[in-house]
Amino acid sequence: MDIFAKIKHFFVAGEEEKTTVKEPEKNEPPSLTHTIQEFEKSMDFVHRTYPQCNVDVIYLAFLVGNDQLFQEIIRPFTDVDEEEAKTVLCRSQYVAVVDSKECIEGILNGKAAIFFRGSTYLIDIAKPVGRSVEQSETETVISGPHDGFVENISQNLGVLRQRVKSSHLKFIKLEVGEVAKNVVVVAYIEGLANQEIVDELIRRIQRIEYNAVTDSNMLIQFIDENPNSIFPQFMTTERPDAIVSKLVAGRVAGFVDGSPSGFTCPTAFFDFFSSPDDYYQRWLIGTALRFLRLIGFLITISFTAFYVSVTTYHYEMIPHTMLLNLTESRAKVPFPPLLEALLMETTIELLREAGARLPTKVGQTIGIVGGIVIGQAAVQAGFTSNILIIAVATSAIASFVIPSYIMSASIRLIRFGLIIMAGILGNLGLLMAIGMVVIHLAGVTNMGTSYLTPLAPINFKDMLDTYIRGPFWALRSRPTIVKTPNKKINKMRK
Amino acid sequence: MNEKLSAFHIATLIYMIENNIVLFALPRLVAENMGTNGWVGYIFLALVSTGNILLYLVVYRMGKGRSMFDILEKSLSKWILYPVYAGLAVFYIMIASFVGKNFFLIFQMISFQTSNVMFIFLLFCIMVYFLLIKPVYNISKAATVFAFMTWWTLLLTSYQAREWKLIRLTSYFFEDPAGGQVLHNWAEVYTSFIGYELCIFLFPYVNKKSKLFKGVLYGHLLTALAQVIVLLTAFGFFSFQQLQSLLYPIIDMLDFIEMPFINRVENLVFVIFVFGNLISTTMFSFASLSMVKRIFPKTRPKRLEFLIVLGVFIVGFYSKYLSQSEYQLRRVLFTEIGIAFILPMLLILVLLFQKLRERMNSHEH
Structure with a gap:
């Protein structure tokens, strides 16, 4: 390609690539030999035969329940002849299948495949696997229902x-x-x-x-x-x-x-700051909690960055009563504030990650050891200033106020970007970094709806149930983001 | 793009385009050019600019919501129009660049005096690029969030209440302007409104439900209201002579605020207005982009946007000092005032001509 063609290709839009659609596979009727071939070499594969009634049964041992197996397979097919077996298979729980793929998928889902005179039937004899319903460990509740989802x-x-x-x-x-x-x-x-x-x-x-x-x-x-x-x-x-x-x-x-x-x-950014607990409290308390979380969000993203910005470039912003303490605590520290803050933030993140990975009892020890190392030793060793410790610890605590762990992790990571920008350009850098986050958020959508709802596009009614938790009498309509055909909250039109 | 702009977002967008760094110098501009109680003259100018917006409303109604390009290209040859588009595109790049760069030159008066201003401007241009590659609907969403981030700063004016004296407003009107009462001086104050004329580029992105002009008028009046509050505060806080001699009176006014945990809030409040300049620069770049896209409709996405932001950055090298930048900004903004009035008039003439011809054609048949 010559240079002009390359330049043209850079600017001018070409045709879009065409995608090909895969044709569906042809259905094959299920057969006993084919099914046995599929599962051979598998130690949990079971093949039972009932020669007197010419019935073959195939299932996976670990997936089925003994009671169900006895009830639906062993009892009905033991000591029966072909005609009686035919009558048994007429019952509605024995579902006839015509596709080999469906038959194999059924077995994989804990069903038994029954082969009789060239026809194949599936019967559900799966046993429930997993733990019983118990409280979620990641989302703890003070008041309200305590049950959590399980793996099943x-x-x-x-x-x-x-x-x-x-x-x-x-x-x-x-x-x-x-x-x-x-x-x-x-x-x-x-x-x-x-x-x-x-x-x-x-x-x-x-x-x-x-x-x-x-x-x-x-x-x-x-x-x-x-x-x-x-x-x-x-x-x-x-x-x-x-x-x-x-x-x-x-x-x-x-x-x-x-x-x-x-x-x-659909979900919006601010939905991550509300918790079902808000609705179990009086509305004023719920509202105060939501405000607290939003303040927590602001502290998490900007407190340490603001410290870096002020101590690096804008000392004049600190009132003189505080200035003495700050300069005194900063005097021993050999690092610039940016490096100091990054070091401490990384340490806090290390502690958090270690605490999360270790068993609960060891995790507590790590918390105590880490607390002492960060709280006392680092300051005494002249490694960091105690005001930074306050900033870093407050940011870390504030980040855990956000109910969604995944959102909280995202926000903690952005914080590093903000700290670096504050270290480069002070308050301007901090604001520019926040601006970049807003620009990014403005482009994010979820299921075609704006991520910044109800702030942008603005909706004052939705704000009643986002930034504040309005009293129940005021929450009369469903959020606009869901685009529901039934906007009124108290009645459901057929 | 399925979503159309709503009146609220148009209002915040217009508010953010108009309300930028000029605010910090506005009391001086008004005192210097209009004299005592200049804020009354400022309200008069706000009404004049509202009249100008109504001209755009006439274009929108007469053209039935068609874009400026569709109206012009129906009657004029592309050979005439394309050079005009190209010229305007370059002109808008210049405004975008001067508006953006001016902020950082003023910023260097407060801090970062030794830093390379072009490095800071480069970071700013990167922000402009990331905003410009988004559809205008998303730009308006970002503008709304930024507007919320700047609105609270108006509350700071209440801090000056203790020192505010009615007597400082004086009982004289329009006395002692620095260069006499001439149109040129009033035009200089008028530059603070520049930005509303970009509503013409929003025609393709709205429908009837959007209530475009309700949004534009509200946005414009909101700007005027915010600025009148600031002007009144400044006129009652500083003496008239102080206002004329202080370069950026609002920075000095913020300097006065002392809170138990923070002093010198101008360090924070001033930089928040980077968002106003960001939206202004982005929307002028958007105007330029609309022009260029009309000339080259089949381009790969994000390429033209890159070239325009590159242009904004390169033009930024042109203004090196604050005084130079102020002078250049004033020159381009004066030209823009001219364009803001001439463009809708020209479009109305073209639309009248088109209507006349349609009527003649229907008579012939």
Whole structure:
């Protein structure tokens, strides 16, 4: 390509690449030999035969329950002839399958495949695997329901059904992961959720091409619109009451089998600062809590950066009563404020990560040791100033006020960028960095809705349930972000 | 782009374009050019600019929401229009650059005197680029957040209440302007309103529900209101002579504020106004981009935006000192005032001509 062609190619838009659509595979009828071949070399593979009635049964031993096996397979087919077996298989729980793929998937899901006179039937004899419902460790509650989701999707959906006793609550089952074939369920309340959003979510989940999707927090990264953004774009939670409140607000929820957290959409940035607990308190207390979290957010992102900016470039901003203390504590420190702050912030992050990875009892020890190292020794050794310790510790504490752990992690990382910019250009650098974050946020969308709602696009009604927790009598409409056909909150039109 | 701008966002966008660093010098500009109680004259100018906005409303109504380009290209040849577009594109790049650079030259009066201003300007241009590559709807969203970040600063004027004296306003009107009462002086104050004329570039991004001109008028009046509050505070806080001699009276006014945990808030408040200049620079670059895109419609995304921001950065080298920058800024803004009035009039003439021809054609048939 000559130079002019290259320049033209740089500026002028070409045709878009065409994508090809994979043709669906042809269905093959299930056969006993083919199914045996599929599962051979697997130690949990079981092949039972009942020669007197010409029935072959195949299942995976670890997935089935003994009671169910006895009830649905052993008892009905022991000591029966062919005609009686035929009558048994007429019962509605024995579902005939015509596709080999469906048969194998059924076995993988804990069903037994029954082969009889060239026909194949599936019967569900799966046993529930996993722990029982217990409190979430990542999202603790003071007042309000204490149960949390578990790894078993059926149990999670059962919990939802118990709380939303409505026939309008729909569960759509999907499958993702080329190898693992993880089950994903999309839940929504028909008539409240926007059908376009539901369809779009299903379309996006169906498009995922990956080996295995093992958690909700992993799944949402495949379906968000801004994969390179530092901010989470779907709300994930382990609390059923949180999911229920989102569903009745007209949002769509999703669950991945094997993951104890569900996700909801559409989500806006400020949704991450509210917690279901706010609704269990008096509205004034709930509002105060939300303000506290927003203040916490501001402190997290800017306090240490502001310290760096002031102590590097703007000493004149400090009132003289404070100035003496500050200069005295800074006098021993051999590093510039930027380096000092980065060192301390990294130490705090190390402590947090170590505390999170270690068993609870050892984690506490780390906390105490770290606290002493940071609080006392570092100052005495002239490694850092004690006012910075206050700044760093306050920022770290403030970051944990944010209810969403994933959002809190994102905000803590941005803080480093702000500190560096404050170290380079003082207050101007700090403001420019905040400006860059705002510019980025202005471009982020979730399921086609603005991430900055209700600030931009502005909606004063939605603000009543975002920045403050309005009294229940004032919360009369569902949030505009969900684009619900049923805007009024107290009644549901058919 | 599915989303259309709403009146509130247009208002904040216009507010942010108009309300930039000029605010810090405004009391001096008004005292110098209009004399005592110049704020009354300022209100008069606000009404004049409102009249100018109404001219754009006439264009919008007569042209049934068509963009400026569609109106012009229906009657005039592309061979005539394209050089005009190119000229205006370069002109808007110049305004964008001078407005942006001016902020940092003033900023260097407060701090970072020894830093290379072009390095700071480069960082600023990167911000402009990231804003410019977004659709105008997203620019307006960012402008809304920035507007919320600047509005609280108005509350600081209450801090001056204790020192505010009605007597300092004097009982005289428009006495003692530095260069006499001439149109040129009043035009200098008028430059603080420049920015509303960019509403003409928003025509393709609105529909009837957007209520474009409700937004533009509210944004404009909001700016005028904010600036009148600042002017009144400054006129009652400083004496008239002080106002005429202080280069940036608002910086000195902020200097006066002392809080238990923070002093010299001008260090913080002044830099917050970087967002005003950011939106102004971005929207003038956007105007330039609209022109260039009309000439080269089939370009890859983000390429033209890059070239325009590069242009803004390169033009930034031209103004080295504050006085030089102020002079250049004044010159381009005077030209822009001319364009702001002439452009809608020209468009109205073209639209009248088009209507006349349509009527004649229908008579012939």
